[in-house]
Amino acid sequence: MIFEILIYPGFVFLVLISMIYYGILRKLAARMQSRIGPPIWQPILDFIKLVGKEDLNPEQAKAGFTLWPFIAITSVLIAGLLTPIAGIVPLSFTGDIVVLIYFLAFGSLAVYLSGFSSSNPFGVVGSMRGLIQMIGYEFPFIVSILVPVVAAGMLSPFLINTLQIHYGWFGFVFPFAAIAYFISILAKVEIPPFHTPGAHQEIVSGYSTEYTGTRLAMIELTHMIKLFVLISLGVALFFGGSADMVTFLVKSLVLLFVVTLARVLVARFRIDQILKFTWFFGLVALIDLVRVMVFI
Amino acid sequence: MRGESKEEKAKEKELERQTYSLPVGPQHPMYIEAENLNVYLDGETIVDVDVNVGYLHRGIEELMQRRNYLQNIFVAERICGICSGIHSMTYCQCVENLLGIDIPERAKYIRTLVLELERLHSHFLFLGVVGYEIGMDTVFMYVWKDREHVMDMLEQVSGNRVNYAMPTMGGVRRDIPNHIIPSMLEKLNHLEKRTEYYRKLFLRDRTIIARSRGVGILPKKDVERLSIVGPVARASGVRIDVRMDFPYLKYGDLDWKVIVEKGEDSQARVMVKVLEIFQSISILRQCLKKLPSLDREIKTKVPLAIPKTEAIAIMEAPRGELVYYAMSNGTDRPERMRIRTPSFVNIIYSLPIMLKEQQLADLPIIVASIDPCFSCTDRMTLIDTKSGERKTVDETYLKRLGERRSR
Numbered sequence: 001m002i003f004e005i006l007i008y009p010g011f012v013f014l015v016l017i018s019m020i021y022y023g024i025l026r027k028l029a030a031r032m033q034s035r036i037g038p039p040i041w042q043p044i045l046d047f048i049k050l051v052g053k054e055d056l057n058p059e060q061a062k063a064g065f066t067l068w069p070f071i072a073i074t075s076v077l078i079a080g081l082l083t084p085i086a087g088i089v090p091l092s093f094t095g096d097i098v099v100l101i102y103f104l105a106f107g108s109l110a111v112y113l114s115g116f117s118s119s120n121p122f123g124v125v126g127s128m129r130g131l132i133q134m135i136g137y138e139f140p141f142i143v144s145i146l147v148p149v150v151a152a153g154m155l156s157p158f159l160i161n162t163l164q165i166h167y168g169w170f171g172f173v174f175p176f177a178a179i180a181y182f183i184s185i186l187a188k189v190e191i192p193p194f195h196t197p198g199a200h201q202e203i204v205s206g207y208s209t210e211y212t213g214t215r216l217a218m219i220e221l222t223h224m225i226k227l228f229v230l231i232s233l234g235v236a237l238f239f240g241g242s243a244d245m246v247t248f249l250v251k252s253l254v255l256l257f258v259v260t261l262a263r264v265l266v267a268r269f270r271i272d273q274i275l276k277f278t279w280f281f282g283l284v285a286l287i288d289l290v291r292v293m294v295f296i
Numbered sequence: 297m298r299g300e301s302k303e304e305k306a307k308e309k310e311l312e313r314q315t316y317s318l319p320v321g322p323q324h325p326m327y328i329e330a331e332n333l334n335v336y337l338d339g340e341t342i343v344d345v346d347v348n349v350g351y352l353h354r355g356i357e358e359l360m361q362r363r364n365y366l367q368n369i370f371v372a373e374r375i376c377g378i379c380s381g382i383h384s385m386t387y388c389q390c391v392e393n394l395l396g397i398d399i400p401e402r403a404k405y406i407r408t409l410v411l412e413l414e415r416l417h418s419h420f421l422f423l424g425v426v427g428y429e430i431g432m433d434t435v436f437m438y439v440w441k442d443r444e445h446v447m448d449m450l451e452q453v454s455g456n457r458v459n460y461a462m463p464t465m466g467g468v469r470r471d472i473p474n475h476i477i478p479s480m481l482e483k484l485n486h487l488e489k490r491t492e493y494y495r496k497l498f499l500r501d502r503t504i505i506a507r508s509r510g511v512g513i514l515p516k517k518d519v520e521r522l523s524i525v526g527p528v529a530r531a532s533g534v535r536i537d538v539r540m541d542f543p544y545l546k547y548g549d550l551d552w553k554v555i556v557e558k559g560e561d562s563q564a565r566v567m568v569k570v571l572e573i574f575q576s577i578s579i580l581r582q583c584l585k586k587l588p589s590l591d592r593e594i595k596t597k598v599p600l601a602i603p604k605t606e607a608i609a610i611m612e613a614p615r616g617e618l619v620y621y622a623m624s625n626g627t628d629r630p631e632r633m634r635i636r637t638p639s640f641v642n643i644i645y646s647l648p649i650m651l652k653e654q655q656l657a658d659l660p661i662i663v664a665s666i667d668p669c670f671s672c673t674d675r676m677t678l679i680d681t682k683s684g685e686r687k688t689v690d691e692t693y694l695k696r697l698g699e700r701r702s703r
Binding site for chain 1: 316317318319324325326337340427428429430431432433434437438441501503504506507655656657658659660
């Protein structure tokens with residue numbers, strides 16, 4: 001139990017594989033853009049470098065400036081413990097998918113609050129955008145998760161995972177919900193077209209403008225872990241689940257490839273366009289929810 | 297230029313009360329060069345914009361008056377890193393106009409060729425920047441990869457990638473040998489294919505359209521009122537191009553058309569440049585075809601000292617009309633040099649109109665769509681050390697000073 005929480009598939013494994021996955025995403029994106037790109041362990045090197053750097057405190061920063069990045073990373077790490085990875089869930093109890101949704105949302109919220117606490121105009125604009133974006137993506141995200149939950153009649157991602165291994169892919173049965181889930185992965189991790197809160201060309205670096213050193217490393221790591229958790233949750237809920245490491249790696253890497261495709265193929269949305277887009281897919285996912293409630 | 301009269305100061309205070317300001321620059325990822333836009337925002341909507349230029353002022357005109365005509369070619373070339381060729385060529389043209397001499401036919405073709413190559417690389421650079429500003433890095437990477445072919449051609453022709461050092465007074469410094477022409481034509485074919493792909497991309501890609509169509513509208517009447525120049529004016533339906541209006545070098549003899557779009561928005565400004573790439577490729581092909589049949593003479597002799605007179609030279613830079621004025625005084629140094637660059641007009645006057653009532657998210661694409669070149673824009677900035685107030689000296693201000701003097 002302790003081993004599962006701390007080492008595999010707990011904190012250490014989660015942090016390392018999230019960085020490697022992000023590295024793979026960067027490498028794939030670079031190859032698609034006809035660049036060579038960094039090696040896939042580059043995020044680990046970046047993380048080590050950032051942790052070794054000086055921490056700067058802006059004069060006008062508010063109280064939570066140091067706290068929020070750590071709260072963010074703790075939230076997503078706990079979310080990671082509740083997610084089935086290769087058929088193992090370190091922490092499992094009744095109704096844990098509700099807690100999972102909560103911790104994922106709180107991870108994003110803490111990151112945006114860190115932008116507000118930095119008192120930088122760019123940070124504030126970035127955080128405002130992030131919160132508006134949350135209004136957009138939480139709806140399709142929750143609706144799309146509800147679909148397999150209602151279909152399976154249980155609130156545990158681990159059990160849904162096991163159920164899918166025996167009864168087939170929910171992604172084929174509920175394609176609309178799967179698409180909405182995919183869209184909300186992009187929106188939650190701020191992958192194009194949803195990289196509006198940290199749009200470099202407009203607001204420098206958004207909420208993380210004032211951050212340096214360890215705290216910046218925490219914010220970056222939060223994103224990487226969020227991406228990995230969302231992908232493995234997607235595998236568990238929609239893509240047939242996984243009982244062993246090989247199936248898990250194959251399925252999650254395919255999903256990562258599709259995410260990378262989205263990253264290189266589209267331009268950035270404006271914040272009003274994001275709301276229209278995400279709510280449209282939320283409504284589309286509702287079709288599946290109605291189907292599952294009425295017919296199954 | 298705000299902050300000069302009392303009314304304007306009151307207006308500024310009122311703005312600050314209602315809105316919050318976001319400093320875009322002088323150091324900002326959006327810019328390659330240093331410039332400051334003070335944006336007043338209400339939520340995400342832009343209420344007003346304060347354009348502050350002057351961070352890159354280097355005193356070029358004064359510098360040129362202290363050097364002789366030959367040294368000035370190199371000063372002119374270093375005014376801008378992108379349009380270095382057009383600056384040195386307009387300067388040389390201006391000195392030749394002072395002397396009243398004509399340059400050999402072959403030199404004219406070579407100058408035209410280098411200018412069009414420069415327009416190609418500048419326009420490719422622009423397309424890449426547009427892709428980057430709307431958050432589509434892939435376009436940036438693809439376009440800049442193709443731009444390398446243009447840079448290779450420039451290197452083939454001149455031996456340099458950025459400052460070509462091709463023109464000199466009375467001709468050009470290097471000849472283009474016949475054996476490099478086939479490989480250049482091959483590269484042009486490749487570029488034409490790629491540009492066709494980009495034309496379709498900028499015209500059809502739905503996310504690009506969502507970000508560029510109807511964004512940053514610059515009405516035709518404003519273009520005419522503010523005498524905006526270059527591709528920005530052409531995108532608003534104004535037929536203005538120095539190459540066609542006052543043909544210089546070989547543009548009068550070659551077969552090409554002025555590109556005009558009627559969209560008035562960012563997408564139209566992008567499309568003008570995409571279509572101009574096709575025109576440039578066609579002009580280059582005509583030059584390369586003509587080149588082998590010409591006499592090999594590329595330079596005429598010019599005297600170093602120039603008798604007292606004045607002259608002007610106008611050319612179409614990649615960003616619009618470029619004017620050089622020179623006054624000589626009988627020595628080997630100019631008495632007065634004056635340079636009027638296209639970006640100066642386009643940035644100062646058109647940005648506030650285009651940005652008003654737009655979203656903050658559209659600011660990068662709007663600023664990028666006029667293809668600003670700050671290093672040739674910057675004028676003198678006065679800083680009042682007592683109050684810390686800063687003023688950028690523009691034409692109206694200078695005119696007012698002149699009126700006060702003569703009263």
